[in-house]
Amino acid sequence: MVTPQLFVAAILLNVPIALSSLALDSRFTRLLVILALIADAVAGYANAVRDSHLVAIAVGDRVIVGLSFFLVGLLSIEAQHLARQAGELAERQDRAARERGIRRAVEIIRSSVNRELIERAVVGEAGRALSVDAAHLYLLEAGLDRTTTFSWTGGEVNVSAGRPSPEILSFVQRVADARSIEIVRETDAFGRLLIDTLGAHYAIAGPLVEHDVLFGVLVVLRRESDFEPQFREGFALYVEQAAIALAQAGLFVQLADGNAGLARANEALRERNDIIRDIVYALSHDLRTPLTAAGMTMRQALSGAYGPLPEAYREILRRSLESNDELQRLAETLLLVSRYESGENSRVREHLAVRALAESVVVELAPLWRGKELEVVVDGDRNLEVMADPGELRRALINVVANAVTFTPSHGHIAVHVVAIDGRAALQVEDDGFGVPESERARLFERVREAPSRHGAGSGLGLYLARRVVESHGGSIEYAPRAGQGSVFTLMLPQLAGVAVQ
Helix, strand or coil: CCCCCCCCHHHHHHHHHHHHHHHCCHHHHHHHHHHHHHHHHHHHHHHHHHHCCCCHHHHHHHHHHHHHHHHHHHHHHHHHHHHHHHHHHHHHHHHHHHHHHHHHHHHHHHCCCCHHHHHHHHHHHHHHHHCCCEEEEEEEECCCCEEEEEEECCCCCEEEECCCCHHHHHHHHHHHHHCCCEEECCCCHHHHHHHHHHCCCEEEEEEEEECCEEEEEEEEEECCCCCCCCHHHHHHHHHHHHHHHHHHHHHHHHHHHHHHHHHCCCHHHHHHHHHHHHHHHHHHHHHHHHHHHHHHHHHHHHCCCCCCCCHHHHHHHHHHHHHHHHHHHHHHHHHHHHHHHCCCCCCCCEEEEHHHHHHHHHHHCHHHHHHCCCEEEEEECCCCEEEECHHHHHHHHHHHHHHHHHCCCCCCEEEEEEEEECCEEEEEEEECCCCCCHHHHHHCCCCCCCCHHHCCCCCCCHHHHHHHHHHHCCCEEEEEECCCCCEEEEEEEECCCCCCCC
16 A cells, blocks of 8 residues: 555465465464455555556556465465365375285284294384384283283383383283273373373274183373374274284194193094184184284275275175185084083173173174065063173074074065063064974084085074074074064073073
8 A cells, every 4th residue: 555556566476376375274274364355455555546547557466476376275265276286196195005014014924923022022112113103012911910011112022021101001900901902192091191101192902802701901002193083993903903913823832732632632632622623713714813914904995995986896895704704603513613622611601681791682683684684683681681791602502693694585684683572582583584404403403514505605604603602501492483484593592690680
């Protein structure tokens, strides 16, 4: 306004418009363009009023300056768009690199069956695969009375025995009790004690748990930069695979300790040893690790981690993911069969609401029965409870319901009834499928039975495992043909004393 009409200083407003591209907010850039246009127009009007006349060249300059605002604004918005794209690409590349690092680390961890070597690898590889400054593995032996600590701070892995500081013990106990991953924030007074003690600003901890067995707690630290939003997902996979490796090392140790006794046993015991060895070997080397990694990669692809995908390819990924989940369920079945065959029956017994268990199983298997457009319902007594191992009873019911889904044609019906029969809790899985021929019913619950009606329809271990689980809980499983067409499988379990029967 204070400059002559022929000296259009408003063009300097292009500077803040251009600098607004650093804010990565196109709305802010548009606002600056509008304000610059208003300022240009007001200044031109003020000059004309002051000088009592318009100068054609000055008006033209004002128009050119206004156009420059538009041009610089468009270029700034385009720069913001390109910057966002570059950031997303860098994030995807970082995620892919982290996944590759985790896969390599898991391969190294799983390459040994020696527990101490695995424990050292868990800590050492965590630093390299997860890009952290330090990692500590606290192994809980006899609770917190004896704690072995494996530490890595960029060099060799150090091992120390004895009780850590009270701040560390309290935090480790909290993570162990919660059985979940925990990110330490400076706003958390309890966690602040931990990061101050360990000399870091950011920490994340996760329990190493496999089939309700807690091996220890892994804590990783960063001194400068916070963890990325997707870091928790990769850390969860790493902790899960580390726990699996430790559990399988324990299985191998048990197998080694029992070899001398099995060598003196009869032919039946030698056959059992072969089954355990083969199943555990297949599980540890061929199934769970690649299935978990493949499942994670496919889920990330569906979520857009690797860019937009054609709908046809997304459908293929969904079907592949369903098949991958089915293989994982088979892996879980194989692991439980190996444990039962080795005589390692679970001693875990907890209060369990039977109908809630049935409903959760039906939800887990929804991709299978929805794919066949089946109608699946759960009804019965919500107050019925039993004392059982939740994980094993869940696996048994999953096998029975999945069996019903397999042998029920599209648009069929499946019902899970929860009832009390003669003072016992009963889970009845009823379908209107093909049923079981009378010639095959006698061997229905045997291991890997040969039957023409089930050729190519499963491993033959599902119903066998269901029988072993139910019998280990003092119950039984029965089959009966359904009136009309189909099957009824009934799992009977001792009812929890003191629960009213409706």
